Amino acid sequence: MIQNLNPEQAQAVTQPAQHTLILAGAGSGKTRVLTTRMAWLMQQGVSPYAFLAVTFTNKAAREMLMRLNSLLPIDTRGMWVGTFHGLCNRLLRLHHQDAGLVQSFQILDSADQLAAIRRLIKANNIDDEKFAPRDVQRFINAQKEKGLRPQRIEAYDPHTRRLVEIYEIYQQQCEREGVVDFAELLLRAYELLQNHAPLRQHYQQRFTHILIDEFQDTNPLQYAWLTLLAGGQAAMFAVGDDDQSIYAFRGADISNMKCFERDYAKGNVVRLEQNYRSSGHILDAANALISHNADRLGKKLWTDAGQGETVRIIEKASDALEAQWVIEEIRALLRDGFPHDEIAVLYRSNAQSRVLEHQLFSSGIPYKVYGGQRFFERQEIKHVLAYLRLIDNPNDDTSWLRVVNFPTRGIGARSLEQLGDYARQYNCSLYRAVPYMTGRAGTNLGKFVALINQLASQAQMLNLPELIEQVVHDSGLLDHYKADREGAERLENMQELVNAATVFVTEEGLADEVAGRIPITPEAKSVDENGNAVLAAMSPLGAFLSHASLEAGDNQAQAGQAAVQLMTIHAAKGLEFDGVFITGLEEGLFPHENSLAELDGLEEERRLMYVALTRGRKRVYVTLAQSRMLHGKTRYATRSRFLDELPEENVKWLTPRQAAPVVSSAWVGGFGRGGASWDQARSNYGQSSSTGGMASTVAKSGLVVGDQHFRVGQGVRHAKFGEGTVLTLSGTGTEAQAQIHFRDAGTKTLALGIAKLDIIVGG
Numbered sequence: 001m002i003q004n005l006n007p008e009q010a011q012a013v014t015q016p017a018q019h020t021l022i023l024a025g026a027g028s029g030k031t032r033v034l035t036t037r038m039a040w041l042m043q044q045g046v047s048p049y050a051f052l053a054v055t056f057t058n059k060a061a062r063e064m065l066m067r068l069n070s071l072l073p074i075d076t077r078g079m080w081v082g083t084f085h086g087l088c089n090r091l092l093r094l095h096h097q098d099a100g101l102v103q104s105f106q107i108l109d110s111a112d113q114l115a116a117i118r119r120l121i122k123a124n125n126i127d128d129e130k131f132a133p134r135d136v137q138r139f140i141n142a143q144k145e146k147g148l149r150p151q152r153i154e155a156y157d158p159h160t161r162r163l164v165e166i167y168e169i170y171q172q173q174c175e176r177e178g179v180v181d182f183a184e185l186l187l188r189a190y191e192l193l194q195n196h197a198p199l200r201q202h203y204q205q206r207f208t209h210i211l212i213d214e215f216q217d218t219n220p221l222q223y224a225w226l227t228l229l230a231g232g233q234a235a236m237f238a239v240g241d242d243d244q245s246i247y248a249f250r251g252a253d254i255s256n257m258k259c260f261e262r263d264y265a266k267g268n269v270v271r272l273e274q275n276y277r278s279s280g281h282i283l284d285a286a287n288a289l290i291s292h293n294a295d296r297l298g299k300k301l302w303t304d305a306g307q308g309e310t311v312r313i314i315e316k317a318s319d320a321l322e323a324q325w326v327i328e329e330i331r332a333l334l335r336d337g338f339p340h341d342e343i344a345v346l347y348r349s350n351a352q353s354r355v356l357e358h359q360l361f362s363s364g365i366p367y368k369v370y371g372g373q374r375f376f377e378r379q380e381i382k383h384v385l386a387y388l389r390l391i392d393n394p395n396d397d398t399s400w401l402r403v404v405n406f407p408t409r410g411i412g413a414r415s416l417e418q419l420g421d422y423a424r425q426y427n428c429s430l431y432r433a434v435p436y437m438t439g440r441a442g443t444n445l446g447k448f449v450a451l452i453n454q455l456a457s458q459a460q461m462l463n464l465p466e467l468i469e470q471v472v473h474d475s476g477l478l479d480h481y482k483a484d485r486e487g488a489e490r491l492e493n494m495q496e497l498v499n500a501a502t503v504f505v506t507e508e509g510l511a512d513e514v515a516g517r518i519p520i521t522p523e524a525k526s527v528d529e530n531g532n533a534v535l536a537a538m539s540p541l542g543a544f545l546s547h548a549s550l551e552a553g554d555n556q557a558q559a560g561q562a563a564v565q566l567m568t569i570h571a572a573k574g575l576e577f578d579g580v581f582i583t584g585l586e587e588g589l590f591p592h593e594n595s596l597a598e599l600d601g602l603e604e605e606r607r608l609m610y611v612a613l614t615r616g617r618k619r620v621y622v623t624l625a626q627s628r629m630l631h632g633k634t635r636y637a638t639r640s641r642f643l644d645e646l647p648e649e650n651v652k653w654l655t656p657r658q659a660a661p662v663v664s665s666a667w668v669g670g671f672g673r674g675g676a677s678w679d680q681a682r683s684n685y686g687q688s689s690s691t692g693g694m695a696s697t698v699a700k701s702g703l704v705v706g707d708q709h710f711r712v713g714q715g716v717r718h719a720k721f722g723e724g725t726v727l728t729l730s731g732t733g734t735e736a737q738a739q740i741h742f743r744d745a746g747t748k749t750l751a752l753g754i755a756k757l758d759i760i761v762g763g
């Protein structure tokens, strides 16, 4: 075990039980050290149940368990290894009574949470101009992440005071409905330990080793939870890299590392400097990029793997062409023997995945999307899940409102308003308020209640996949989507949900927990005097619903099938792949326009790019598109400044490197927020255009831009404006532009360097 480590790593793995901070760069073996330390301690006789190991994504947690499994022949099921949310969920399920929760509490994902807030704002006649639901959501989550309940918030102005009141109302609504949002999972778990000394002491005695991966991204509440759990008895082993901190926008706080060093590790800091992951060019490019950040703890990274291949950069005219190129290149990689799951396509924003997914789908290459366009977030899946949640807990008003009249059952908005009034009046859920309703609305609502009750009684008899089939049928969803001309895909997705449930009950670890199949050691048994509460609290249905909320739907590829990996860069943290595509390197998209207004925004974006680059082992591609359809609009942008921060000797442009184009007319906005970021982008390019070179020259009979030859009078086609005729051509280099009369859209002036124009042959 130790032989495969370098001396610094080995020393970190084998040191005595004490608080330790490992501060080291990407790919230096932090996660390897963390997992090896667990294995090594177990070899020394420490029980598997004495560990609590936490990381940030489900995928990383699974990977950790896999690495452990490969080191030691142990059964890792039932071990406390997971994400913060996953572990807190487990704790709350085990001790739901002490936590003041109903047994079958449901987890609201952020979309659910937003819907709940919208509903609340409406029901309480709150001005949604002054209190936009998203702002309210951000406020509530930020308070929870600071560990603050409404009573403890100091509000000095009327606006904040009102926000606190809304937080309070929101909290009451959640209690009434038996639902818990993501931030609440953490806060509740913290309060549970804080307020219940026996429980706290139990876990403090149990967990003698607490290990935290990706420590740089913990927020204050997570930090407090960990130190409470450690209770001065456990040894905490934290590993992290300040250059990879990418969750400041969610309250992550790098200063936790400094606090941890000061309060716990007390100088016991291990630094690792050799990178074992990436070849030289990739590492040099990443190091050069991150050196543009000012506020760093400072680390060196080197490799003896050799220079390897340069980072390849490709610029395409549109996002569709970018995606097409990526797919062609993936084919080439597969032909060269890269395994499917060693290829990752990364993007800054979830919305970018649609085009990629679409093209991958038609190419027949198996792929998996992590996070984002999540399977469990599709409309029809949410409908089915809403029925399932109501079966599990009929007081869940969010689910109730989602499906009470879907498919339509003649229950109108007015009836629901009235029902809502009763619910408020009697301080109960909508479900409980139904008996107060009279007339036709009362009858129809009564029928809906009967449907839910009948399904709930079926739930006792059927296994989970059967139950889902029954729900799809009895709810009327099946008929509804059958009648819908575009419902075919939705029907398939619902079938896929049945498949997912089948896989879940047979394969997932959670299912083992439910079935009581966890290997119960005497120690594990002592976890709960409520031992049975585990089984009761976690019905297969309940477990599946938690899973659906916590886990991204990974169901595009068949379970177990090797697949190309699609995910946001955030989700790729800690992972590694032989081949990595980083897409959408455009100003405004990456760095993201929203970040530029934030204090540390640009630096956080750069860290994100650093994370992306350092995922690659052998080959990294960086791609960009001149135009992109996002949120229903075509947007034009210049290349990301990050491209100009990569040293020339470490990169290779596979398409001619274009200098920054100049945009003349108002409609070509770029991603940037109005002029500011555009000017920033331009000044940035101003410096580099001398080295960049521009593939545009004036030809006698027209203008050559890239590989296109434009002439006056020529017919051209534009993705958005349609067909038109070139009226004038002017400028060269970055100034090259054309005035074009479009048949339908009128006359426009376009920058030839970025506008995606097809020349109509013979036009």
Ligand code: ATP
Pocket (backbone or CB within 6 Å): 004, 005, 006, 009, 024, 025, 026, 027, 028, 029, 030, 031, 032, 033, 241, 244, 275, 276, 277, 573, 574, 575, 576, 614
């Ligand atoms: P990140 O910051 O991206 O999370 P990390 O520091 O956690 O990276 P690991 O994922 O643990 O790095 O290691 C990167 C790769 O290097 C892994 O494939 C790991 O197995 C390998 N590796 C780590 N240490 C050694 C070593 N001493 N010898 C050979 N390979 C190693």
Ligand code: MG
Pocket (backbone or CB within 6 Å): 030, 031, 032, 213, 574, 575
């Ligand atoms: Mg790691």
